[in-house]
Amino acid sequence: MKNYHKLSRKEAEELYSDLLAKYNSYKSRGLSLDLSRGKPNSDQLDISDGLLSIDMSRELSKTLEGFDCRNYGILDGVPEAKHLFGDLLGLNPDNIIVAGNSSLQLMYDALMRAMVFGTCDSKTPWCRENGLKWICVAPGYDRHFKITEDLGFELLTVKMTESGPDMDEVERLALDPKVKGIWCVPKYSNPTGNTYSDETVRRLASMKCGAHDFRIMWDNAYAIHAFGDKDDELLDIFAEAEKCGNQNRVLYFASTSKVTLPGSGVAIVAASDDNIAEIKRHMGTQTIGYDKINQLRHVEYFKSIENVMKHMKKLGAAIKVKFDITLNALSILDGLEIAKWTKPYGGYFISLDITLGSAARVYELMKNAGVTLTKVGATYPYGKDPEDKNLRIAPTYPKDTDLALACEILTLTVRMSALEKILST
């Protein structure tokens, strides 16, 4: 394919006219397609249906130690669930709390507690301090940004690179005592699919922070979510943080939302001894305990980490089809020098950068042709992409044929928007 920037004006005009004709023919079909939703489709959910068929009455409702999980008790999760998550994620079971169905809720609750009570390293509740700031790696996860926005933090944008956040910038910002933390999706990051390099993890764990109660919100949502033969390796941030005595800095989150069922999975928070003690102290006032039967249901369904990994192979195969369709469609843009996109080994998203800064125009063209994209800017703090470049592609939810069609229209509109830019200069 020819570099668009080397087209003559005439070539560009002719090309645009061709693309527009195609676009209009798609438009006339009255389509209704959706590339916006980072959720599994029903085929992927069916893989976990066995989970919902288990009869959890009688013996299965008891822990190995004989505790009756139908009843009140066990604040921090059943031991067998702690061990399963510990084995899967390389975490010490003693430093894990197994909770309800939402890791987002655990993150939100952790920051709400910090606001009202402070952390175990705070001199004062955060709500007593003024002008607090938070580092957001962008493009990133809109729901993370929204939490800290609602809590009144000033959001500081740091660029996501292939090896993780721009660490020079993170280290510079973290020196400010008003900067209280950073959101991280360290593996198969939402939406770029990148994994933080060892150096990035080391620098995050060891960097100097102005705030003694700085927190890294380590949302390892895609820890076991490679969908092909290759898998990224993520360094153990706790081990690195401990080396520098910074173990309280890390709050680690994960869930089975994209392992079993997003509506009915199990979520965890893992942290240092001090943090876990502090969390339990307040959590024990918030609740008598989470749904232990659902924790045991997951343990019974999987029984071993080998079975979890077998399950993830099945799920990965289903998801890989979607990524292959999307990447195959995007390859028509190769060499045009108008877009860049990520080719992750795992996770849930492809991040598409529209080089000339016309993401909003692509979104509009797509919308007019009946294809919903994730809202432009959603991957940036305050919903504003300063360069109007980034689009988050979520390939998992549509049917294969719908996905292929939507991606075809996507590449068409990307080309159209680029030519519009080129022709207008």
Next chain:
Amino acid sequence: MKNYHKLSRKEAEELYSDLLAKYNSYKSRGLSLDLSRGKPNSDQLDISDGLLSIDMSRELSKTLEGFDCRNYGILDGVPEAKHLFGDLLGLNPDNIIVAGNSSLQLMYDALMRAMVFGTCDSKTPWCRENGLKWICVAPGYDRHFKITEDLGFELLTVKMTESGPDMDEVERLALDPKVKGIWCVPKYSNPTGNTYSDETVRRLASMKCGAHDFRIMWDNAYAIHAFGDKDDELLDIFAEAEKCGNQNRVLYFASTSKVTLPGSGVAIVAASDDNIAEIKRHMGTQTIGYDKINQLRHVEYFKSIENVMKHMKKLGAAIKVKFDITLNALSILDGLEIAKWTKPYGGYFISLDITLGSAARVYELMKNAGVTLTKVGATYPYGKDPEDKNLRIAPTYPKDTDLALACEILTLTVRMSALEKILST
């Protein structure tokens, strides 16, 4: 039985010596019994075992409208669960949010939001105000008190009477703009088993409050928990509050923790339109949604409110046995003028007042004989019973024979402690 206060010194000494001999013989048996735990025993839990046996895969994981509940979505609960709770409790389904397994968590989260963001009627987040206070009706529920204690409220104790809180005192305190709310268990109150009278409900709904964002935390935990033929009637507080334009004052909570399973039930919050909108606005940042499969599981298990009430009859019959054993044992204290206790038609507890103020001594004697009581003072703010009178008896958990034995020792120690007081004056 003879009034202890009319015993001669000799009679009292002889009686004490008899009781002590009996007590020592119990003590020598090395018992380990527990009257402290407000939780169902396994026989009561077995009644709900059908809930855990339902195969929730395929069609059952969808709402009537066809929404796939295995997936993300539906923040405020599945419609059929809203309708079931609405019918059961006489609430408008549109004003209900169906959430996770814990109503305590919903209460805690509501107050955390008030601290950080304020309510829909607040001018400022509560954490920005100083010297805030909260009304605690005592004897009451320790976990309620603990929440507001942790949040830094000064706890104001108001006496529980047979018709609910001492309303003269509540009305007086509520005039203070620093007083932000009150905890209420309006029906079969924990631990007295009393139900608020119509007048009490009306006065709570209509009283003048100094704080415009005053909140009644209406924990209707035992709404359908009559265990015999008689049932108390509780006035609809929303209807009363609306009459005075005070509908935002009430946050109503309930759960199936003591209907199905305390570990794996479903909880709700009900409130005015303004409150519901405000809750959803923040809850939508906290979570993508609660466990909808467990909501549907409850709907599938019960199908109708008639079935819920049949279920509660079964459960009530099992619980009535425990209350009968306890009340039968306590009747030995009739006429002695050393103790008073409640005889509720429903709920979970019996409240025993030791007239001479030696609850701590009873606790100690019981402990030394191997019987655990709820910690003395637990039913009061800060865990301190100013008159050292109240003991909360939780009869549901022990086996019948254990319960009978524990109650026998209880009445023995109540008599001993009374005689000790009488003999020491």
